[in-house]
Amino acid sequence: MPLTLRGKDFLLKGGEFTLAISKERKNELVNQYTEWLNNSQAVVITEYSGLTMKQLDDLRTKVREAGGEFHVVKNTLGRVAFEQAGLKIPVGFLEGSTAVAFAFQDAPAMAKTITEFARTSEFVKVKGGYLAKSPIQADDVKALAELPPLPVMRARILGVILAPASQLVRTLAEPARQVASVLKAYADKDASPTTA
Numbered sequence: 001m002p003l004t005l006r007g008k009d010f011l012l013k014g015g016e017f018t019l020a021i022s023k024e025r026k027n028e029l030v031n032q033y034t035e036w037l038n039n040s041q042a043v044v045i046t047e048y049s050g051l052t053m054k055q056l057d058d059l060r061t062k063v064r065e066a067g068g069e070f071h072v073v074k075n076t077l078g079r080v081a082f083e084q085a086g087l088k089i090p091v092g093f094l095e096g097s098t099a100v101a102f103a104f105q106d107a108p109a110m111a112k113t114i115t116e117f118a119r120t121s122e123f124v125k126v127k128g129g130y131l132a133k134s135p136i137q138a139d140d141v142k143a144l145a146e147l148p149p150l151p152v153m154r155a156r157i158l159g160v161i162l163a164p165a166s167q168l169v170r171t172l173a174e175p176a177r178q179v180a181s182v183l184k185a186y187a188d189k190d191a192s193p194t195t196a
């Protein structure tokens with residue numbers, strides 16, 4: 001049976017088809033993956049076998065909204081890119097069908113996007129990933145997904161930092177307020193008309 005692939009159908013489906021690509025294109029892909037790995041706060045590696053093109057596009061859109069990229073990666077090219085980026089590759093990470101999510105901005109948001117999609121889809125399974133260049137297992141990715149988004153974390157940290165400062169300002173201002181109250185009371189007493 002002849003295989004004719006056009007446009008988006010050119011995508012490899014679960015490693016079923018092997019499509020030859022030029023050496024130049026392989027080098028371009030390895031360089032792109034290496035750059036993304038070096039610029040990522042976190043990386044989530046998944047198995048994606050059986051996803052339709054629409055599901056894959058939906059997932060890519062959600063990942064981009066979370067500040068990253070999601071791409072199907074050929075294992076041999078992925079292995080070269082991971083090694084060039086100085087990342088140790090645990091057993092099972094680059095086996096079978098592989099797609100990688102690169103988190104450029106918010107690691108917890110990316111992990112949450114992928115784990116939520118995997119929870120609702122029987123075709124996506126989290127293999128593991130990397131956080132700050134250290135390998136993490138699938139359970140660690142799920143734990144990362146449970147962290148609050150980056151803006152919420154920043155607000156919480158800012159609140160913790162500012163709380164002692166605002167307490168200090170109130171503590172320092174309190175004696176001045178008390179003195180001002182006493183002076184105002186004397187001024188009001190002096191200003192009140194005397195009754196004879």
